[in-house]
Amino acid sequence: MQRPRNLPCGHTFCTSCINGLKELGHVTCPNCRLVHVVPDAGQFPISYITEDFIRRLRGTAPASLLGKAGKAAGEPVPSLDMQPDVKGAECLSRAIRSMLQEQEEKVLTTIRGCQELQVQLDHYQTSLGVWGEQQQHLEDRLQTLVDRSKGARLLVRQEEAQVEDKRKQVQQGEEQQHLMLHRLRSVTSRQEAFEAIDDADLLADQESQRTQAWQEMFPKVPTVATIRKMRVTSRAALKAVQTMETALDAKNMEENTENTENAEGTVDTEGACGDEEVETSAPAAPPSTILTRLEALLAPTLEAEDLYLLMPPTRSLLEAGLVFATHTIEGEKRYAQVSLQDDCLYLHSLQDQRPPPRAAVVPIDEVVPVAPPCLVFLDLTWPDSPPCRVLVRLIPDTPLGRQFIWLCTGERGPCYANTTFFHLKYSGQPGERVSGGDYQRNNGKGGSPLLPDLDKGDYRESRRAGAVHAVWRGDDRSNWNSNFGILIKDLEEEGDPVDTVFGEIEAGMEGLMEAAKQYYITDVVVKDCGVVLWAE
Structure with missing residues (x-):
């Protein structure tokens, strides 16, 4: 074996x-x-x-x-x-x-x-x-x-020595000019005057040429660039060390405080109970092992602002897939991975699977916007085609826009992930559109709303392709739910516009047009979804 x-x-x-x-x-x-x-x-x-x-x-x-x-x-x-x-x-x-x-x-x-x-x-x-x-x-x-810092310091000393040497030469030249000035002022004969003028002219020309040459010699660009680079690098390294030490000190202080609170045993209380001693036992701590304590000690600390600053430690965690946002639903913790792709920061939909060891976790409500305007994404797949990411700009702030955020993240339980498009209308004609978002039945007959009065918002009108609008069941316009529609082609100018628009496609329109060509529109699946936290 x-x-x-x-x-x-x-x-x-x-x-x-x-x-x-x-x-x-x-x-x-x-x-x-x-x-x-x-x-x-x-x-x-x-x-x-x-x-x-x-x-x-x-x-x-x-x-x-x-x-x-x-x-x-x-x-x-x-x-x-x-x-x-x-x-x-x-x-x-x-x-x-x-x-x-x-x-x-x-x-x-x-x-x-x-x-x-x-x-x-x-x-x-x-x-x-x-x-x-x-x-x-x-x-x-x-x-x-x-070693590089020592090399830069050596360059500084060499540059200092050369500057000091040239400074002394300049001082000597200035002293010679003062002597020549005194000679010119003390001339007593014509012959002496002509000689003094010739010597002064030659000396002034020599000093001017030397001064010009030294003016062009300093500063030496490669030397200064090397020194500046090392100063910036060294300061960044020291700042990173200081930041990490501060975070670790804060974490150790917090852990020591928790240990002190957990160590408290019997508490004597007086008042309604008289002199009777009441024993209050702390809740039983979960089993502690070497590995669990080690994992707790090694867990990286991460704040919401760290995701937006994207310092090297945070970027390393993101590139390793070790950043997650957490949210508790009905007493159960769920986790959403945060990824860095093409210089954009994405928060994916919440899942039941726990993050890997030593992952950094941040509360989801500290990073996800509460309401539009914001950017969300839908990852679409269909047979024999690579995945297509569609970016939706939710604007203005409407009840449907807020609900759309919840359904992209899964914060309230239901989620657009693993739903399908269920209807294609006006195929190949002006005003062609697709419908999706039924997280219950995937046929347009489900998708209970998560917010009341969805129709009471300030919605826009549009005839343009890419408009994301409300979809309702039957003829009752007030019967709005989680379903949504997307215009694939422009409406005719003489036709009525769509007046329930709460967002527009910002990227991925070509993929949507290809998806609309599927023989069965139900083959188009929202494989994943979420919120764009940051984009350049």
């Missing part, structure tokens, strides 16, 4: 599979796609719990229970599920057998605890090895930065 092994991300694979995934000292997890550094020992820690479970299924003893004496003598060691010797136990009383069975369960529980602790320690040991390599890499990069 190939021994199962745990990757630092928590997923388990057999040894041969992991060996097949190794590439240049790294392994990419097939499940979560995180990249891990292969430990110095060449293998990741063994998953003893998984191995024990497999051996239980096969009825063999786990290798972790083989004692040294048993290995040396070739004696069999009992497995965890091995039954006691019935013949030997017949001579024992029922009470003793019960005590033995109780003690056996206690020993088995202790063994499993040891195995679980060993798995956690293996994980921690692997993480320490990875951190050591990463720290060495960071140290090398920092040393490179320090």
Whole structure:
């Protein structure tokens, strides 16, 4: 049997599979796609719990229970599920057998605890090895930065020495000019005057040429550019370190405060209860393990403004797919991934799946706009065609626009994700339009509204393709719901305009036109949706 092994991300694979995934000292997890550094020992820690479970299924003893004496003598060691010797136990009383069975369960529980602790320690040991390599890499990069800084400082000193040398030469030239000026003022004969004039003219020309040459020599562009670059780089590095230290100090202070509050035990209260002592017990804390505490310590801190500043640490988290927004619906937490694509920041629809370890999480209400104007997106797919992203500008602020935001994010439960277009009207004619948004039935007969009085907003009129408008059931214009329509082609000028417009297509109109050509319009699926948080 190939021994199962745990990757630092928590997923388990057999040894041969992991060996097949190794590439240049790294392994990419097939499940979560995180990249891990292969430990110095060449293998990741063994998953003893998984191995024990497999051996239980096969009825063999786990290798972790083989004692040294048993290995040396070739004696069999009992497995965890091995039954006691019935013949030997017949001579024992029922009470003793019960005590033995109780003690056996206690020993088995202790063994499993040891195995679980060993798995956690293996994980921690692997993480320490990875951190050591990463720290060495960071140290090398920092040393490179320090070396460059020393080189820039050396350039400064060389430039200072050259400037000081030229300054002394200029001072000497000025002194010669003062002497020449004194000579010109103290002339007593014609011959002496002509000689002084010739010498002064030659000296002035020489000094002017030298001054002009030195004026063009300084500042040296490559030298100043190198010095300025190193100053900016060094200041940015120091600022990033200071910001990270401040965030970590704040987090440690918050954790210490929580630990102090949780450590409080009995509370004496007086008043309505008289002198009677009332014991107030703190709620039981969830089980704490090495891995859970380690994950909590390593969880990156992220504020809403960090997403808009896009500093290098935040950008790195986004590029690694480790930024999520969280929202609680009916007591259950859901998570929406935040992605950076083409210099745009997208918040995708909420999902039940928990984010991967060490992901940064921010509350969704801190980043999602409450009302239009804003930009949302729909990712459309249909057979034999690549996905198409459609950007919708919601404007002005209307009840339908606010509801559209909720249905793109899933904040109120229902969501446009995995819905289909259900109707194509006036195909190939002026005013051609598609309808979608029925999150309940996908046929236009469902899609209960999330807000009352949807028809009471300040809606616009339009005849132009790309207008996003309300759709209602039957002839009752007040019976608005979650369904929406999109004009694919312009309306004729002499026709009535659409007067329930709450948004317009900003990008992806070509994809919508292709989607409208599908034989079955229900083949067009909204695969994903969400809100554009930031775009250049």
